[in-house]
Amino acid sequence: MSRSAVRGFSATRLRRYRQARKATIEDLADAAGVSAQAVSAWETGRAAPTPELLAKVAAELRLTVADLVPIPTDQLGLSDLRVQAGLTQASAAQQLGVSATLLGRIEKGRKDYEDERADQLAELYGVTKELVTKAWELDRANMKARAKRFRDS
The missing domain is CATH 1.10.260.40 (lambda repressor-like DNA-binding domains)
Structure with missing residues (x-):
């Protein structure tokens, strides 16, 4: 793929x-x-x-x-929300006025949560801010779990 x-x-x-x-x-x-x-x-x-x-x-x-793309709501990350809006990372970044690299960091939970950015993402993706927040929290938790597995290996 x-x-x-x-x-x-x-x-x-x-x-x-x-x-x-x-x-x-x-x-x-x-x-x-x-x-x-x-x-x-x-x-x-x-x-x-x-x-x-x-x-x-x-x-x-x-x-x-x-x-x-049947992904349960409680398992949706930010990139999934972007995809459901029909956007590539590059096109979403352009519409947000940020680099694709920055959006990638946000989607991987590597960038701290920003309330204003959550509002922008919610508007662009046509979802609620609460869903964006939950997706970011999941991405952040996944990033921390990957880091822990790396440290523990």
């Missing part, structure tokens, strides 16, 4: 929802503006769409990104 692979992407769900709409792979490819080979690779799990293409495909199927 590419660097922009989407965590939790379900190839099976994509295929099932496409078939439920009685659409062919070619129909979905044409609607999303990609090749049939790309859609086939997504449906077989050989590749995953970028967040932007995932949002486009979900819209064409009259779904949300969350329908194709």
Whole structure:
């Protein structure tokens, strides 16, 4: 999978929802503006769409990104919220007026929580500030757990 692979992407769900709409792979490819080979690779799990293409495909199927990326709410990190908004890290960073590197640090829990930044993220991702806060706390806890495992190994 590419660097922009989407965590939790379900190839099976994509295929099932496409078939439920009685659409062919070619129909979905044409609607999303990609090749049939790309859609086939997504449906077989050989590749995953970028967040932007995932949002486009979900819209064409009259779904949300969350329908194709089934991650329980209590397990959503900031990058998952960004993906559900159909944004790559680069495009979200640009809209926030920060570098992709800084956004990456925020998403990995390596940057301290800032109330104003949480407001910006919530607005951009179309979610509540509370959900952003919970996602950041999960990312931070995961970062600390990785650091502890490293120290203990």
